[in-house]
Amino acid sequence: MKIEELCIYPIKSARAQKINQMTINHEGPVGDRQWMLVDEAGKFVTQRTLPKLATVEVFYDDTALTVGFQKMFFKISTKNSFQRQVKVQIWNDTVDAALEPDLYSQALSQYLGVNLRLVRYAPFSQRRVRSHSMEWKPEVRFADGRPVQ
Numbered sequence: 180m181k182i183e184e185l186c187i188y189p190i191k192s193a194r195a196q197k198i199n200q201m202t203i204n205h206e207g208p209v210g211d212r213q214w215m216l217v218d219e220a221g222k223f224v225t226q227r228t229l230p231k232l233a234t235v236e237v238f239y240d241d242t243a244l245t246v247g248f249q250k251m252f253f254k255i256s257t258k259n260s261f262q263r264q265v266k267v268q269i270w271n272d273t274v275d276a277a278l279e280p281d282l283y284s285q286a287l288s289q290y291l292g293v294n295l296r297l298v299r300y301a302p303f304s305q306r307r308v309r310s311h312s313m314e315w316k317p318e319v320r321f322a323d324g325r326p327v328q
Contacts, residue, residue, distance in 0.1 A: 185200070187210050193233070215276070248287075
């Protein structure tokens with residue numbers, strides 16, 4: 180097997196971030212699908228229904244997530260008090276997530292042309308378990324299936 184490229188998706192369905200090395204913990208690649216956009220009903224939004232998400236650039240590091248589009252950007256600290264909780268739906272799972280400040284959701288909503296909220300996987304989020312085999316059941320954040328394939 181030859182690995183040609185490593186990527187993470189800090190915001191589910193936004194543009195991939197190419198990385199040189201990957202740290203993997205029990206939930207998958209560090210920084211991968213840590214954030215997600217949800218509609219007004221709390222249901223996850225992806226490029227399947229909103230292709231423009233592919234133009235939202237992201238860069239994750241230990242201190243912040245940088246989000247950019249149309250020559251503007253903002254930084255979200257990786258430190259968060261996780262005080263605002265909201266129920267979100269990913270496929271058939273409903274979990275609690277941390278709601279990011281409204282300013283970030285408003286900026287992304289305006290750019291993408293639909294009312295959305297930016298949420299983050301948080302310590303209080305229920306663990307989502309996905310497996311196609313009975314032997315290995317990794318916990319996942321906001322990924323569709325397995326954190327590493």
